[in-house]
Amino acid sequence: MHGVVRPVDLDLSYLGTGADPWGGVRAAFRATAELRREDFAMNYNQVVQAGIAAIGTTLRVGLDIQAVQGNMLPGA
Numbered sequence: 001m002h003g004v005v006r007p008v009d010l011d012l013s014y015l016g017t018g019a020d021p022w023g024g025v026r027a028a029f030r031a032t033a034e035l036r037r038e039d040f041a042m043n044y045n046q047v048v049q050a051g052i053a054a055i056g057t058t059l060r061v062g063l064d065i066q067a068v069q070g071n072m073l074p075g076a
Contacts, residue, residue: 001040008033010063020068029065034058 015028
């Protein structure tokens with residue numbers, strides 16, 4: 001972010017597995033992370049006229065992930 005690369009710890013949750021409509025087996029996961037802007041050289045101290053911060057100091061990232069079990073990639 002903003003030209004800075006850092007490792008980020010993800011809070012990963014396993015949501016389960018199940019059959020999909022195409023005969024495959026899928027596993028579902030959800031991952032979240034909270035990033036601090038200052039860790040990425042983004043110091044946004046801009047304040048709107050009422051004295052409220054226009055942009056927060058943290059950023060929340062959420063990922064919804066599905067993995068399909070198989071020996072080959074689709075279409076390969």
